[in-house]
């Protein structure tokens with residue numbers, strides 16, 4: 001785009017600007033016209049490429065870490081409601097075992113059910129999507145509702161389908177128009193029509209919450225709904241209080257939507273790469289056999305001795321590039337980011353792809369190459385440009401849980417099965433379907449007991 005430092009830019013037509021070269025990410029937001037115009041206004045959206053790529057565009061030499069600095073500027077302050085609810089959710093997740101043994105045991109147990117569900121296919125071709133989704137969603141259900149669902153529960157399957165339909169709707173033309181022209185969503189009935197799957201999920205969750213509250217006992221907190229209900233009771237009469245029925249519903253909704261499709265889709269990419277790279281699959285299995293053996297259940301402590309598997313899981317996340325444009329943030333005051341003047345009230349999207357696929361950082365940015373995370377001795381190395389969970393104060397709230405799910409589900413599956421495609425069947429394609437998250441095209445595999 002050949003821009004110069006400090007020049008103000010915007011797209012006049014849709015008031016949307018992309019800074020940075022990864023135009024393929026635009027697909028995540030529908031087909032938007034990019035123009036080189038002038039002057040951002042409140043209500044504009046900036047797609048911000050935080051890595052060196054963007055620095056080149058704006059003719060500065062800001063290092064990769066500048067994303068952290070910039071994020072500090074852009075997101076330093078949020079409303080009290082967000083602060084209170086984020087603090088509550090994090091501490092409640094911790095109390096219910098997030099990062100502690102009880103939740104680890106729960107994920108390990110679910111991994112066993114997941115393997116049994118795979119085994120029930122008796123080595124025949126099947127699509128692993130629904131089984132993976134059930135396993136991951138069961139963990140969130142356990143935290144939020146204190147319950148899990150069977151793999152053949154029809155109602156739960158319907159809820160999971162709605163979850164994916166929400167992503168499709170959000171990336172659809174109608175939702176794009178409603179986002180660009182917000183007052184449209186205020187027309188009676190229109191929002192409900194566009195966001196039908198969202199309304200259905202909210203209704204489903206509301207029913208669970210109401211049923212749950214009928215058996216609420218303040219002396220015994222079973223799950224997140226109970227903990228929130230207790231906060232509501234404590235804060236009664238406080239006008240500044242954000243613990244109310246509406247926020248309970250939306251906190252539950254956020255956890256359910258953000259916490260199930262993300263880890264599920266990463267695992268779907270993971271198995272797809274194992275089909276495409278059988279040598280990598282074999283090396284992971286060799287490491288599992290050496291460190292864990294064939295019968296003991298994997299535990300999180302194993303990761304310290306499993307550099308190769310850890311590198312593979314990181315590379316799955318890097319290549320999957322799950323949320324290429326992260327989530328939209330907004331400037332709360334006039335600011336400057338990498339030479340661009342951005343006024344108060346502008347929506348800003350970090351372009352995570354530009355970091356995860358940065359040619360200056362990764363040896364083979366567009367290939368699946370676990371060695372990106374290994375040193376010359378085969379030991380796991382952290383990479384600063386590994387930012388699939390974003391960064392800053394608004395970074396993913398479920399990162400620790402997601403890491404646990406990815407490691408325990410992935411190693412449990414590869415401990416019990418080898419994944420193959422029968423001769424003559426096409427290898428799954430690895431180009432993504434792009435919504436807010438990038439998902440693989442549906443594929444089938446055979447899970448053969450090792």
Ligand code: HEM
Pocket residue numbers: 086254255258259260262263266322323326327328388389390391393394395396397398399401402
């Ligand atoms: C592989 C799995 C996951 C990936 C790649 C992922 C990625 C992300 C990203 C990129 C964001 C946006 C951060 C930003 O706005 O800068 C985010 C936000 C969020 N994620 Fe995740 N996520 C994953 C799993 C989870 C799980 C399991 C949970 C549930 C516990 C979760 C809950 C959330 C929530 C609540 C937010 C909003 C945080 C806030 O705005 O304060 N995520 N995630």
